[in-house]
Amino acid sequence: MEPEILRTTRLELSAPHEGDIAAIHAECQDADIQRFTTVPSPYLPADAEAFVELTRGWWAEGSEATWAIRLEGSLVGMAGLAKLPSGGPELGYWVSAHVRGQGVATEAARAVVDWGFAEDRPAVQRIEWRAVVGNVGSARVARALGFRYEGLLRQAGVNSLGRSDMWVGGLLRTDDRDPQPWPVL
Ligand SMILES: CC(C)(COP(=O)(O)OP(=O)(O)OC[C@H]1O[C@@H](n2cnc3c(N)ncnc32)[C@H](O)[C@@H]1OP(=O)(O)O)[C@@H](O)C(=O)NCCC(=O)NCCS
Numbered sequence: 001m002e003p004e005i006l007r008t009t010r011l012e013l014s015a016p017h018e019g020d021i022a023a024i025h026a027e028c029q030d031a032d033i034q035r036f037t038t039v040p041s042p043y044l045p046a047d048a049e050a051f052v053e054l055t056r057g058w059w060a061e062g063s064e065a066t067w068a069i070r071l072e073g074s075l076v077g078m079a080g081l082a083k084l085p086s087g088g089p090e091l092g093y094w095v096s097a098h099v100r101g102q103g104v105a106t107e108a109a110r111a112v113v114d115w116g117f118a119e120d121r122p123a124v125q126r127i128e129w130r131a132v133v134g135n136v137g138s139a140r141v142a143r144a145l146g147f148r149y150e151g152l153l154r155q156a157g158v159n160s161l162g163r164s165d166m167w168v169g170g171l172l173r174t175d176d177r178d179p180q181p182w183p184v185l
Pocket of ligand 1: 032033036037092093094095096099100101102103104105106107130131132135136137138140141144
């Protein structure tokens with residue numbers, strides 16, 4: 001796959017590149033990003049370098065689509081779809097602490113979901129969302145996009161800080177996107 005650029009009202013989403021390495025390293029020092037995502041902890045400059053290289057390979061082989069979220073030219077997050085060949089890819093995102101609470105994650109993730117369900121990608125029938133139990137911010141983003149809460153997966157999450165129970169949600173290509181009630185929110 002060729003990396004694509006997605007544009008929303010405020011944001012540009014484009015493939016991470018070498019010039020982003022320092023910003024990615026700085027942002028991934030954030031405790032919530034290390035706790036709630038699969039980035040390594042501690043997060044070293046080499047991890048950011050390796051990540052940018054990996055994303056290039058994922059685009060090329062079509063396994064994952066990963067975008068840097070850019071606001072007024074600055075990198076303020078990352079969003080993407082992993083496990084694309086499964087036809088039920090998993091949505092992921094993080095946003096820089098200094099711009100949280102302004103709808104950045106929701107705006108970026110909506111563009112990513114629209115890309116996943118585009119007509120020229122008919123194999124994608126479902127997009128899955130998973131988050132560590134208690135990650136209310138992430139759950140509110142998914143709910144805003146129309147994801148349905150589907151349950152709790154015991155100890156299904158693993159990162160370098162350990163294992164966690166995970167909330168799981170899903171959005172089908174045929175679902176309407178209106179926010180639904182979530183029993184855990
Ligand atoms: C979760 C995260 C991506 C949210 O980013 P954001 O840009 O602040 O999200 P938005 O501004 O689009 O907020 C969307 C909703 O979440 C709510 N929200 C955001 N952060 C919240 C928090 N920490 N606690 C409670 N609610 C929160 C907003 O109020 C809004 O709710 P509403 O739609 O019901 O009004 C961001 O906090 C983050 O990067 N966290 C660390 C990494 C992470 O958890 N990634 C997700 C892994 S599954």
